[in-house]
Amino acid sequence: DIQMTQSPSTLSASVGDRVTITCRASQSISSWLAWYQQKPGKAPKLLIYKASSLESGVPSRFSGSGSGTEFTLTISSLQPDDFATYYCQQYYSYPWTFGQGTRVEIK
Amino acid sequence: QITLKESGPTLVKPTQTLTLTCTFSGFSLTTSGVGVGWVRQPPGKALEWLALIFWDDDERYSPSLKTRLTIAKDTSKKQVVLKMTKMDPVDTATYYCVHATYYYDSSGWRYYFDYWGQGTLVTVSS
Numbered sequence: 001d002i003q004m005t006q007s008p009s010t011l012s013a014s015v016g017d018r019v020t021i022t023c024r025a026s027q028s029i030s031s032w033l034a035w036y037q038q039k040p041g042k043a044p045k046l047l048i049y050k051a052s053s054l055e056s057g058v059p060s061r062f063s064g065s066g067s068g069t070e071f072t073l074t075i076s077s078l079q080p081d082d083f084a085t086y087y088c089q090q091y092y093s094y095p096w097t098f099g100q101g102t103r104v105e106i107k
Numbered sequence: 108q109i110t111l112k113e114s115g116p117t118l119v120k121p122t123q124t125l126t127l128t129c130t131f132s133g134f135s136l137t138t139s140g141v142g143v144g145w146v147r148q149p150p151g152k153a154l155e156w157l158a159l160i161f162w163d164d165d166e167r168y169s170p171s172l173k174t175r176l177t178i179a180k181d182t183s184k185k186q187v188v189l190k191m192t193k194m195d196p197v198d199t200a201t202y203y204c205v206h207a208t209y210y211y212d213s214s215g216w217r218y219y220f221d222y223w224g225q226g227t228l229v230t231v232s233s
């Protein structure tokens with residue numbers, strides 16, 4: 001199985017901050033990576049697919065980059081609605097696997 | 108508009124078989140390039156992919172749970188059913204139904220999850 005490791009596990013930030021979350025794969029997954037946002041008690045929501053493609057309707061302050069084994073999710077200017085947990089997921093090979101999550105909390 | 112909704116028991120006893128149903132709308136599971144699957148999340152923990160069935164009847168399972176899982180589709184009812192045998196308290200989780208979309212470009216093709224159901228919490232306890 002491909003292991004996905006996110007860092008940090010928790011991130012404290014203020015509204016307006018630039019935030020970066022890192023996701024590392026245990027082997028190359030090319031660009032077959034998605035990012036999801038999950039709020040408490042809610043289902044995950046797709047933000048980014050193919051490492052850098054923004055899902056329709058997702059604000060442009062979210063961006064993704066990377067390929068191979070290293071990926072980043074960046075929020076250019078953190079908004080109150082962005083405080084949530086973020087997960088990366090590889091869909092390069094079965095079994096599809098997720099990172100352990102990064103919680104973005106209010107500083 | 109694609110929607111998915113999970114239904115099934117909220118409480119099952121250890122050793123019992125769990126049957127969950129995903130009822131969807133806004134797409135057909137006979138359309139090329141479509142899949143429906145299941146992902147679970149234990150309380151306070153990360154997401155875990157379980158199984159997926161495709162428009163062409165191809166089925167994929169998580170190797171760690173393969174012997175306990177069965178996924179099936181009923182295209183006329185617009186439903187996908189997941190069965191998980193030998194339930195244990197560690198299987199307590201929110202179970203999500205997901206829609207998978209086919210993506211293709213010059214670097215290849217894959218399926219990824221773009222829509223999720225609201226989830227259903229299943230507790231395993233005697």
